[in-house]
Amino acid sequence: MNDATHRFSTRAIRAGQDFDPTTGSVIPPVYFTTTFVQDGIGGFRNGYEYARGGNPTRTALETLLASLEGGDRAFSFASGLAAEDTLLRAILTPGAHVLMGNDVYGGTHRLVSRVFVPWGASLSTVDMSNLDAVRAAIRPDATKVVWVETPSNPLMKITDIAAVVAIAHEVGAIVVVDNTFATPYLQQPLDLGADVVVHSTTKYLGGHSDVLGGALILRDATEVGGQSLVEKVEFLQFGVGAVSGPMDAWLTIRGIKTLAVRMDRHSANASTIAERLVGHPKLTAVYYPGLPDHPGHDLAAAQMSAFGGMISVQLADGPTARRFAESTRLFQLAESLGGVESLVCYPSEMTHASVRGTELEIPDSVVRLSVGIEDVGDLIDDLVTALDAL
Numbered sequence: 001m002n003d004a005t006h007r008f009s010t011r012a013i014r015a016g017q018d019f020d021p022t023t024g025s026v027i028p029p030v031y032f033t034t035t036f037v038q039d040g041i042g043g044f045r046n047g048y049e050y051a052r053g054g055n056p057t058r059t060a061l062e063t064l065l066a067s068l069e070g071g072d073r074a075f076s077f078a079s080g081l082a083a084e085d086t087l088l089r090a091i092l093t094p095g096a097h098v099l100m101g102n103d104v105y106g107g108t109h110r111l112v113s114r115v116f117v118p119w120g121a122s123l124s125t126v127d128m129s130n131l132d133a134v135r136a137a138i139r140p141d142a143t144k145v146v147w148v149e150t151p152s153n154p155l156m157k158i159t160d161i162a163a164v165v166a167i168a169h170e171v172g173a174i175v176v177v178d179n180t181f182a183t184p185y186l187q188q189p190l191d192l193g194a195d196v197v198v199h200s201t202t203k204y205l206g207g208h209s210d211v212l213g214g215a216l217i218l219r220d221a222t223e224v225g226g227q228s229l230v231e232k233v234e235f236l237q238f239g240v241g242a243v244s245g246p247m248d249a250w251l252t253i254r255g256i257k258t259l260a261v262r263m264d265r266h267s268a269n270a271s272t273i274a275e276r277l278v279g280h281p282k283l284t285a286v287y288y289p290g291l292p293d294h295p296g297h298d299l300a301a302a303q304m305s306a307f308g309g310m311i312s313v314q315l316a317d318g319p320t321a322r323r324f325a326e327s328t329r330l331f332q333l334a335e336s337l338g339g340v341e342s343l344v345c346y347p348s349e350m351t352h353a354s355v356r357g358t359e360l361e362i363p364d365s366v367v368r369l370s371v372g373i374e375d376v377g378d379l380i381d382d383l384v385t386a387l388d389a390l
């Protein structure tokens, strides 16, 4: 079932999830197989030949992701970075220029600067929320990719996706939106004109901090150098092979079934917490796009259906921020985000350690919260107790 007339929460549970025709099993089985019997040489059943090229559990996840993002095709990978790597291989050639936000995920910046730049690509970063700066940073002859992350990590800046698309398309650049923080439930980048959506499904889509994965969602019509981008990515998924295994695909599918209800609770909890933290004497700033004085608030309200579960806060200085990050109890100190459990992270030495000394460096006074779906009163007690004790 991949009926575009059904609404989001229905498709999250049913798209790509037809019951098993042999047994009637409501949950499609996990296909633990690497190869498929051929009815005579080349007689493939439903196109399946060898699991690097395709596995029915992976197909189910890809069908589901394409439906939720409103794309024509989705491709699932072993991690978010594996998905990004495959996409960039499909687009970049020596001399190509990549323009990315100056606060993108550190691993994305590292992938381009340490893998693709040595192969002859070039990279520059810009405040993607400043459209004049974006216009000035585009190189009409060279820019092939404009990479947008909104809300950004960890300072929660909001970029106007449709406006960046208009600027990038003037020079024929592909606009990639990393939709990991917002998820398709809160934000639909392809609808806003983006060409490709990237996910670390490790985060909200999986949603339970138990499975690594990544995905690309594309439109059939997108071309690169006169060739179909879908065909290039499909070839590289098979030809390079960074695919997701059947168990990983199945766990991600199971997570996605509850995406809508989880995102509602993540957003509600984070809004309540952000409002409660504003004005706390130990905090010098609260970064949450749902707060009316956040510089991207109006844009986020127009572009997203709610404000998500990520909050960052700023404290007086690095040592105080460090102590706060180490003193909460329900908010566990760990990398990653988007799971049902709340996590706290000290970006300058954890998630963003790889960009220290670059233009992406994060102030050491910032602490990031991934707000889970626990009882919001308990979460507030935990944060306020830790702050008051500083």
Ligand SMILES: *Cc1c(COP(=O)(O)O)cnc(C)c1O
Pocket (backbone or CB within 6 Å): 079, 080, 081, 082, 105, 107, 108, 149, 153, 178, 180, 181, 199, 200, 201, 202, 203, 212, 213, 214
């Ligand atoms: C985690 C993350 C990635 C990388 O994904 P992995 O699954 O860890 O490889 C990319 N973008 C964003 C926004 C992320 O949070």
